[in-house]
Amino acid sequence: MSYRDEQLSEEKVFKDPVHRYIHVRDRVIWDLIGTPEFQRLRRIKQLGTTYLTFHGAEHSRFSHSLGVYEIVRRIVENFREQPNWNENDRLLCLCAALLHDLGHGPFSHSFEKVFDLDHEDYTREIILGDTKVNEVLSNVDPHFPQEVADIIHKTHPNKLVVSLISSQIDADRMDYLQRDAYFTGVSYGHFDMERILRVMRPMDDQAVIKESGMHAVEDYIMSRYQMYWQVYFHPVTRSAEVILSKILHRAKELYHSDYKFKLAPTHFVSFFEKRVSLDDYLKLDENVVFYYFHIWQEEEDDILSDLCRRFVDRDLYKYIEFNPGSEYRELMDLKDCFIEAGIDPSYYLEVDSSSDLPYDFYRQGEDEERLPILLQVPNGELKELSRQSEIVEAISGKKRTDHKLYYAEDLIEKLPEDSQIKRRINEIIKG
Amino acid sequence: MLEDHAKLMSFFEQADEVVGRKRLQKMVYILKKSGFNFSERYSFHFYGPYSEELSTRIEELCNLGFLVEEREKEKGYYQYRYTLTDHGTSFLTDSNVETPDMSGLIDRMNDQSSKFLELVSTMLFFDNFSKEEVEEKVFTVKSKQNYSQQDLDDAWAFIDELKQH
Structure with a gap:
């Protein structure tokens, strides 16, 4: 059996307060988690200085990265029998999900701004450079590190896989909203992720949502809106960032x-x-x-x-x-x-x-860069979310600044x- | 304080006006890659390098009354025209933020189509690759734009010109 397909003799599980269990069966994933570059994420807090406002917010980028991996693992499990899905992309999705935040440094936002750095460049460098992560990925295939980096960098031609990691409804946001809500102890930030995953369908360029799951998506958009203003932009946290x-x-x-x-x-x-x-x-x-x-x-x-x-x-x-x-x-x-x-x-x-923009939609005739969330109605047609949901329409395209x-x-x-x-x-x- | 806002306002003052959101995004990216110190971070999106931070800051400047955004219809297509307001000009004068002269480069970019600027900025985004790899990347990620080899040659010449500035 090739390294790409190698499975552990026994499934490994991580206890997780958000997803209950994180399941690892692939040897490649297990090896990546064990690299020093991935273990380093234990020493980077997910929410930087937010712990000075919400004392529980001490969780790390390590736990978030495992969480994003677990969500993508569940998505691709559901996609298995679906049309438009290529099972050969499974490992690529899992690795990109696990490694998407690998380049974050200490107190990312302030640090990057003062020293004019971009964590995305370092994610890329760690994946492509002389590192243990690169060694593991190269064992799959010499071109595999580049493919993983391209997915994270959003420059891979496979837009469906990119959209699972980075879009207006992606595994990254689904994990951080729930995880940050859990660790800060706030009551917003929760939504029915299981429902969203069940109604997610692969299409050519992105994953879409069956119309029956619209209310779960509304809840997700609203929880994102609440979390930004109640947690991420909390003025006390911003005061700590200033210092x-x-x-x-x-x-x-x-x-x-x-x-x-x-x-x-x-x-x-x-x-x-x-x-x-x-x-x-x-x-x-x-x-x-x-x-x-x-x-x-x-x-x-x-x-x-x-x-x-x-x-x-x-x-x-x-x-x-x-x-x-x-x-x-x-x-x-x-x-x-x-x-x-x-x-x-x-x-x-x-x-x-x-400032935050909770959700953006595609305006016909304009050059918009964000992929809208698409709902699949029973006849198979795709409709943009804010045209179907009055709740989302009310906050679509509206930026709020403080x-x-x-x-x-x-x-x-x-x-x-x-x-x-x-x-x-x-x-x-x-x- | 408010230096990042001031830098962008200086860009608009030197440009006189900028028409099109895509053009604006790509112009700031190209200036940034040419060594001008804009702090907005970019990542790769539908039309090449795009900065969520820039789009947010532009809206902030409009809400503060420093910049005006006019939506106009051009050949069945909506586009946005940005100009600095008098209030914005006063802010720039009073704030004493030192901003470099970007006018030469801005004029050169304003002579180009936004599709061409999209190509140039995409090529600059992959500047850690070899020339052949960059071209391969452009044909893969920008297949819908149908760029020709001539377009790419023109973009390379433009990039060389940027380096002279």
Whole structure:
């Protein structure tokens, strides 16, 4: 039997709080899970700084990746006897599902933004580079790593397989919504996934949903909407993200100004110098980052030590609603006041914007890039979801944005009580 | 603060106007690949590289009154025209964000069709491949666009020109 088809003598199962059990029978999948690059995902939290708002949110990208694999495993199991399905694509789907987040680094969003990195590039590099993951995939077929990378990168000609991992209703979202809801402890985020999987059908370019499953899909869209505004864009989490970004910016700035760190930032040097090798990237997980943040609390640079203390002790910035369109002049005044008061606005003042589009549909005659969710009606015709569902129609194509101004309130409080500058700052902030 | 918004507004100011969402997406991507520091992340979609973050930020700029989006019908086809508002221009002046001169490249891109920009940006997306692999990739993932070898040659020449900038 070839390595591609090799089955374990006994099925392995992982206990999982979301899917109950994750089943592994394929030798290739078992070997991939055992690689150091996949095990590293245990040390990257799925929701970054969200644990500072919802204390249960300590789950890792490891458990999410296993969850996405399990959902895809169930989908392809259901597809087995269906037309438009090629059973030879099964292993490709499973590997892409398992490895889709392999390149995520510590605190992905802030980290990538400060250092101008993209985790998708690293996913690709890990799959195609000199790694254990590549070794396992190459044992299937020398072209197999490239195929898996192309599915994850969405550049594979097999659009059906791509859509299972990445579309408006895919295994990735179905897992993270449920998993994040479970670990944050919120009551939204739940929907009837079993029902969706039962009514999912393979078509040429994407998986479609039998019309009878429309209400389960409505629930999924609404739970996504709720999770974004109640969990992912929670202002306290965003405050922690602001401080995290400021720490990374400060450390980078100090490095470039030849500041002598008490603890040399060895693991960060290649990031500061924009020459990150795959090996450097894989070595920097959240445990390492936390270690530096702890040690940097003792640094002589007041800003770096203060920012690290805030992050470690969860002493976050306060926030207010802010409209950059009508209030940007006040923001500029505020910036000047901070400078006058001796508070560096580049580190202690920030505007953060969050936007989400819960569901987008195809508008005839326009160049839209997102695949809509299609329902298959009894005569076999395909209808776009928002045309069949009034609930989805109500939120389709509508983006919602939230802007907030974050600031270090305690530093303002420390200014002399009767000073003019303190009064002016409070006037601008408190209106 | 709001630097990413300001960079995009500077792009619109230098472009005067941009017609078409696809064109806008591809122009920013090509500028980004040419070394201009836009922070929006791209991934591969239906029409090549596409940034959800860019689309979100454009809508934010419209909602803030810095940018105006007009929907117009052209030969039975809807398209969107983007221009910076006076309010946006004042913001740019007051914010003092330093932005590089992109006007030469923007003008060159505005002379091209959006289908051609889609081809160029797709080729740039695969810039870690050899020339032959890039062409093979384009014919595979863009089979519905029916690009000819001449189109590809023109796109290579355009990419060479970008490198001169």
